[in-house]
Amino acid sequence: MLWVKVFHILAMTSWMAGIFYLPRIFVHFVEGCSADQDVRRLQIMGLKLYKFSTIMMLFTLGFGLWLWLGYGFSGAWLHAKLLFVALLIAYHIKCGAIVRQMQAGALDKSSRYYRLYNELPLALFVPILILVVVKPF
Numbered sequence: 001m002l003w004v005k006v007f008h009i010l011a012m013t014s015w016m017a018g019i020f021y022l023p024r025i026f027v028h029f030v031e032g033c034s035a036d037q038d039v040r041r042l043q044i045m046g047l048k049l050y051k052f053s054t055i056m057m058l059f060t061l062g063f064g065l066w067l068w069l070g071y072g073f074s075g076a077w078l079h080a081k082l083l084f085v086a087l088l089i090a091y092h093i094k095c096g097a098i099v100r101q102m103q104a105g106a107l108d109k110s111s112r113y114y115r116l117y118n119e120l121p122l123a124l125f126v127p128i129l130i131l132v133v134v135k136p137f
Contacts (some may be wrong), residue, residue, distance in 0.1 A: 001070050008063035011056050016125060018053030019088075022046060022095050023118035029102055030111040043103055050099045057092055081131040088124045 025046040032039040064085075068078075101107055107114075130136070 011059035015056035026114040027111045076137045077131045077135045
């Protein structure tokens with residue numbers, strides 16, 4: 001079971017890396033469009049990063065389910081963690097919608113918006129980390 005935990009953490013780390021960087025691509029895309037720069041490379045990067053992050057999310061969820069089946073569903077901390085994981089999945093799906101808008105060249109929010117949007121996964125990840133390590137309830 002420890003190997004499953006290692007692969008879960010590895011996949012989760014890769015997913016988080018993608019989810020933390022993708023909104024930065026949105027920022028650069030919006031700023032590049034405002035400066036009348038060629039942003040096609042950012043569109044390609046955003047799409048590839050989203051696809052990679054989606055694969056890592058699926059691995060994270062799969063290994064997490066494996067751990068859940070192996071260790072069982074015990075403690076209220078796990079219920080709370082799963083709530084934050086569900087919110088993180090919703091954030092990921094929303095990023096996919098933004099990537100599709102970016103592919104169409106139609107991001108309508110400011111770079112400041114996307115900079116703030118970039119902080120949301122951290123606000124979701126910190127409670128997950130605390131719940132997993134501390135198990136407060």
